[in-house]
Amino acid sequence: MQLLDGKYVSEKLKGEIAEEAAKILVRTGRKPHLVAVLVGHNGGSETYVASKMKNCEKVGFKSTLVRYEDTVSEEELLAKVSELNADADIDGIIVQLPLPKHIDPEKVTERIDHRKDVDGFHPVNLGRMQRNLPSFIPATPYGITLMLKEYGIETAGKHCVVVGRSNIVGSPMSILMARNTTPGNCTVTICHSRTPDIKKFTLDADILIVAIGKKNFITADMVKDGVVVVDVGMNRETSTVTKSGYKLFGDVDFEGVSQKASWITPVPGGVGLMTIIGLLKNTLASANKDVYQ
Numbered sequence: 001m002q003l004l005d006g007k008y009v010s011e012k013l014k015g016e017i018a019e020e021a022a023k024i025l026v027r028t029g030r031k032p033h034l035v036a037v038l039v040g041h042n043g044g045s046e047t048y049v050a051s052k053m054k055n056c057e058k059v060g061f062k063s064t065l066v067r068y069e070d071t072v073s074e075e076e077l078l079a080k081v082s083e084l085n086a087d088a089d090i091d092g093i094i095v096q097l098p099l100p101k102h103i104d105p106e107k108v109t110e111r112i113d114h115r116k117d118v119d120g121f122h123p124v125n126l127g128r129m130q131r132n133l134p135s136f137i138p139a140t141p142y143g144i145t146l147m148l149k150e151y152g153i154e155t156a157g158k159h160c161v162v163v164g165r166s167n168i169v170g171s172p173m174s175i176l177m178a179r180n181t182t183p184g185n186c187t188v189t190i191c192h193s194r195t196p197d198i199k200k201f202t203l204d205a206d207i208l209i210v211a212i213g214k215k216n217f218i219t220a221d222m223v224k225d226g227v228v229v230v231d232v233g234m235n236r237e238t239s240t241v242t243k244s245g246y247k248l249f250g251d252v253d254f255e256g257v258s259q260k261a262s263w264i265t266p267v268p269g270g271v272g273l274m275t276i277i278g279l280l281k282n283t284l285a286s287a288n289k290d291v292y293q
């Protein structure tokens with residue numbers, strides 16, 4: 001088994017991103033600028049946003065955090081997004097999900113100008129991605145493709161099984177793996193909560209991408225020898241041992257599955273770190289006007 005090492009790849013790509021950001025600063029006199037909007041207090045979201053902000057600073061981007069209490073109205077939040085859309089000094093906008101129940105995430109996602117939608121969640125970006133046109137690619141799937149590319153993982157002609165059909169991971173990931181791109185050109189199967197016998201499909205996977213949100217969902221008996229495993233799971237359990245007060249688990253039983261896999265991502269230290277890279281690359285592309293205009 002060889003590790004798909006998110007720490008190694010993300011540090012390397014951050015170096016490249018920092019060089020590009022420095023060029024933009026010389027050419028335009030300004031840094032790429034990401035604005036993150038965070039609503040409410042949710043331990044997970046707060047740490048992830050903090051990590052995004054910290055990494056922006058590391059690569060020479062400007063970052064701004066806009067915070068609201070979870071009592072903020074949908075109207076006020078939408079008005080803020082419109083204001084950020086109109087601000088010429090802002091290249092990228094993300095509104096951290098999940099949002100409180102009284103706010104419709106679809107409305108917020110569609111309000112973000114698709115030219116600043118560095119999460120790649122806007123229908124315009126999803127549609128353009130599916131048609132292989134320039135677009136912002138959702139950060140986690142984008143990060144996974146960068147990781148596969150970095151390690152030279154062959155994908156053309158392979159059977160890729162995606163477990164999970166969420167808007168932010170499973171669904172866009174399946175599109176990317178089926179596209180005529182590198183990585184891509186896979187035969188893709190999507191499994192989800194209504195798939196009767198998931199094992200039947202996972203056993204045939206050459207590449208297995210798991211984003212279902214259940215600890216130890218994939219066990220060694222469900223995969224074949226030589227499989228490439230990408231674990232998108234982020235399952236938190238409180239822990240008294242770690243200094244953060246929690247421990248992170250993926251969706252894959254790493255101990256067992258790594259015995260059979262040719263390549264596998266660890267959690268933490270895998271896909272999560274690559275998600276940040278996807279976001280930084282999209283923000284850079286926006287500042288560079290690589291995707292739109």
Ligand SMILES: Nc1nc(=O)c2c([nH]1)NC[C@@H]1CN(c3ccc(C(=O)N[C@@H](CCC(=O)O)C(=O)O)cc3)C=[N+]21
Binds near residue numbers: 045097139234
């Ligand atoms: N609009 C929006 N965009 C997102 O991109 C978005 C979101 N909402 N909501 C929540 C998810 C989750 N997410 C992660 C980001 C970084 C790590 C990350 O850095 N993980 C590290 C450290 C994890 C830790 O120790 O807690 C790792 O896996 O090694 C994980 C998960 C972005 N998300």
